[in-house]
Amino acid sequence: MNLCLLCERPDETGSYLCPGCSKSTRVRLEALPVLYRGLGVLLAPAGGAPQGRGGKGGPPPLPVAEGILDMRGVMVGTLEDWLSAVRQECGMRQHPAARRGVDGRLDAAVESLLRHMPWITVSWPQAGEFAGEIRDLAGGVASMLRPPAPERGARVGNCPAVDPSGAICGAVLRLAPGEKAIVCPWCTCSYPPYVWAQLKSWINEDMKASDAA
Ligand SMILES: [Zn+2]
Ligand SMILES: [Zn+2]
Structure with missing residues (x-):
């Protein structure tokens, strides 16, 4: 054959x-x-x-x-x-x-x-x-x-917002291309640029806490 x-x-x-x-x-x-x-x-x-x-x-x-x-x-x-x-x-x-x-x-x-x-x-x-x-x-x-894959933006970290019950939101935050503020897709908490330094340290704290847990 x-x-x-x-x-x-x-x-x-x-x-x-x-x-x-x-x-x-x-x-x-x-x-x-x-x-x-x-x-x-x-x-x-x-x-x-x-x-x-x-x-x-x-x-x-x-x-x-x-x-x-x-x-x-x-x-x-x-x-x-x-x-x-x-x-x-x-x-x-x-x-x-x-x-x-x-x-x-x-x-x-x-x-x-x-x-x-x-x-x-x-x-x-x-x-x-x-x-x-x-x-x-x-x-x-x-x-x-083929259209380029939609830009999802850079991953920033997990949302450090705390809800009334004391639980950390934890949704993945991304800075969408062309956006001025990072907005949490889950709790809709908005992080404008002037809080980014603070945001970073909150994210790091939460990461350390969850690593320790
Ligand atoms: Zn063939
Ligand atoms: Zn959130």
């Missing part, structure tokens, strides 16, 4: 790609035009884009647009290279791609590659390399589009 060239597991169909890998390659190809347009949205002028950390007059935002433009070029180039390899292998004539806009070129290349997927899966020894590159491409672009 031969092995699938992508996942390297035994494949009963005797193809170069197992049914699962053939399917996921199709799905990734179909996702590429969507991902490509997603990158285009990032290219739009970032007027009211969130500033990220603090806004304390830090360094200017990274010039991401350049990386995005490069990535879009890489996407089109990669797909057209593979399509041209497929066409050469099948003895088809090469279509000049230049008459379409770049966006149209990407869509056209994806469409043609999808049409060739059955042949690629069953008959093309380069199927594994092709499928691997499509996987890396789709994954790379998707990671550029």
